[in-house]
Amino acid sequence: MLVNSHGGSDLRRTMLEFQPGKTYRLHLLNISATGMVRFGIEQHEMYVIEVDGTAAEPKLVNNVQFSVGQRVSVLVTAKNITEANYAYYADIFTDIQAGVERAVLPFTSVVEYSKNAPLVNATDKTSTAGWDFFGDIDLVPIDKQPPPGVNKWVPLEARTAIFDDRREHLSFNNRTYEKPTVPTLTSVLTTGYQLHNSGLYPVCRDTITILPHKLALLQFKADNPGVWLLHCHMAFHVEQDMVATFIEDPYYIRNGTNLPKEYSDNCKQMGIPLAGNAMGHNGPNLPDEPKGPLPLTGL
Numbered sequence: 001m002l003v004n005s006h007g008g009s010d011l012r013r014t015m016l017e018f019q020p021g022k023t024y025r026l027h028l029l030n031i032s033a034t035g036m037v038r039f040g041i042e043q044h045e046m047y048v049i050e051v052d053g054t055a056a057e058p059k060l061v062n063n064v065q066f067s068v069g070q071r072v073s074v075l076v077t078a079k080n081i082t083e084a085n086y087a088y089y090a091d092i093f094t095d096i097q098a099g100v101e102r103a104v105l106p107f108t109s110v111v112e113y114s115k116n117a118p119l120v121n122a123t124d125k126t127s128t129a130g131w132d133f134f135g136d137i138d139l140v141p142i143d144k145q146p147p148p149g150v151n152k153w154v155p156l157e158a159r160t161a162i163f164d165d166r167r168e169h170l171s172f173n174n175r176t177y178e179k180p181t182v183p184t185l186t187s188v189l190t191t192g193y194q195l196h197n198s199g200l201y202p203v204c205r206d207t208i209t210i211l212p213h214k215l216a217l218l219q220f221k222a223d224n225p226g227v228w229l230l231h232c233h234m235a236f237h238v239e240q241d242m243v244a245t246f247i248e249d250p251y252y253i254r255n256g257t258n259l260p261k262e263y264s265d266n267c268k269q270m271g272i273p274l275a276g277n278a279m280g281h282n283g284p285n286l287p288d289e290p291k292g293p294l295p296l297t298g299l
């Protein structure tokens with residue numbers, strides 16, 4: 001996890017120096033490959049004020065938990081003391097298997113008020129007791145925009161299964177992600193077809209935590225022309241095909257985009273076609289059958 005751009009895999013070397021009475025903004029980023037992170041400071045409360053770049057009304061919490069790829073800002077007011085230092089923790093929730101006892105990889109460092117002050121005894125953070133969500137879904141954005149309304153529903157069912165290549169895949173709607181023969185942007189520009197954003201005044205953000213066996217309803221206004229990935233943020237789930245592509249406003253893209261020469265030069269050098277749909281054919285229609293791997297049937 002990164003705290004104000006410091007840390008990476010070794011947060012233990014990252015001390016936070018606090019001066020008495022000052023308020024600090026800590027920008028937290030979960031850069032792990034698979035694990036949810038919990039951040040907190042012993043005997044300090046904090047206010048969540050931002051998630052994924054969207055400012056929110058301050059919400060008082062003891063700690064924050066957030067998933068891979070998520071960004072959270074908190075405000076912490078330093079105590080008016082210099083007699084003690086406190087541990088902070090950025091623990092990684094290592095076990096994502098349902099039904100298996102949870103495991104926590106503890107990472108701790110120090111919030112230092114004074115070089116010579118003793119460290120207040122850190123409590124045991126290796127258990128998962130006290131892991132609770134801070135309710136990011138209930139955060140209230142500062143900029144209150146009503147939800148855009150829905151013109152089109154795209155149901156995506158995520159599923160884990162062994163496919164006919166005898167490997168486990170994480171599919172959307174029983175389809176694995178197939179690397180297109182032609183880059184999708186090229187397809188938009190040369191054939192005829194056509195994410196990121198949620199309650200009352202939902203916080204507009206580009207990530208969401210979905211717990212096992214749960215579903216999420218996402219709304220986004222498709223007004224950002226481009227080719228966008230919708231994907232699980234766990235690295236090995238991407239590897240296992242938990243990826244989909246959304247193309248927003250292809251007409252705008254086609255009318256307003258001049259690809260740089262380097263794009264076509266690179267494609268030529270790499271033998272990538274400069275026209276056609278995902279399968280390299282002309283026109284919008286893809287053959288009915290995907291290249292595969294395909295779901296196993298008859299089990």
Ligand SMILES: [Cu+2]
Pocket residue numbers: 170232233234237242
């Ligand atoms: Cu996943």
